[in-house]
Amino acid sequence: MKAKAAKIGGDIDLGTIVQMPLSDVDTVKVDGKVLTLVVVEKVGQGRHNPSQYRLACREGPIKGLYHRSYLTPLPDATKELMGLDTIFETWKGKAELSVREAARAMSMVGGQGMRDVDGKRQFCGCRKGSCMTNKCVCFQAKRLCGSRCHGGHNSKCKNNTND
Numbered sequence: 606m607k608a609k610a611a612k613i614g615g616d617i618d619l620g621t622i623v624q625m626p627l628s629d630v631d632t633v634k635v636d637g638k639v640l641t642l643v644v645v646e647k648v649g650q651g652r653h654n655p656s657q658y659r660l661a662c663r664e665g666p667i668k669g670l671y672h673r674s675y676l677t678p679l680p681d682a683t684k685e686l687m688g689l690d691t692i693f694e695t696w697k698g699k700a701e702l703s704v705r706e707a708a709r710a711m712s713m714v715g716g717q718g719m720r721d722v723d724g725k726r727q728f729c730g731c732r733k734g735s736c737m738t739n740k741c742v743c744f745q746a747k748r749l750c751g752s753r754c755h756g757g758h759n760s761k762c763k764n765n766t767n768d
Contacts, residue, residue: 616656617644617673620693622682623660625675627708636712640704641679642667643689645696661692664710665699728754736764 617623624639646659648670657670684690692699702710729742729750736759739745743754743764750765 615673617647617658617676617678619644619647620684622679622684622687622689623658623676624679625660625671625677625704627704636708639677640667640707640711641682641687641689642707643684643687643693645693661689661696662702662707662711663688663692664702664707665692666696666701667707668701668703731755731759731762733759734761736762 621644622641623644624641626639627637640662642660642662644658645661645666648657648659649655655672657672658676659670660667660676684693729736729744731741731750731754734740736744736750736754741750741764743750750762755762
């Protein structure tokens with residue numbers, strides 16, 4: 606079984622763009638279900654020790670190492686095309702992110718759960734109005750309102766992805 610898996614997968618080179626699936630609890634409905642990352646380091650190459658890969662998104666490296674079976678290489682994508690060329694060069698020394706933090710950083714609406722606004726975790730909670738003025742915390746932070754913001758109590762919200 607290991608030999609068959611090795612033939613199918615193969616090694617991934619440094620600088621290759623890969624996608625890694627996300628768990629549903631790490632994403633919001635409007636965001637993608639995969640993270641697009643760049644391979645910044647290959648660890649453990651050997652006969653009985655399969656390679657594992659350190660990955661990075663625009664914000665920094667992801668915690669932990671990942672086996673080839675969790676990754677899908679994108680052969681036609683380049684670091685420059687995906688905007689990952691800077692992090693490929695500067696990932697060392699940056700704080701490592703969890704998968705959920707990376708998903709939040711790449712999210713259109715600020716990730717799962719509440720927003721980070723000025724260091725405080727909050728959501729707008731607007732009960733009326735269109736959420737298209739600076740009175741709305743989400744609009745002010747240039748983010749879309751998520752399902753947790755109003756809990757379905759503000760039918761006038763226009764700052765969401767349903768429009």
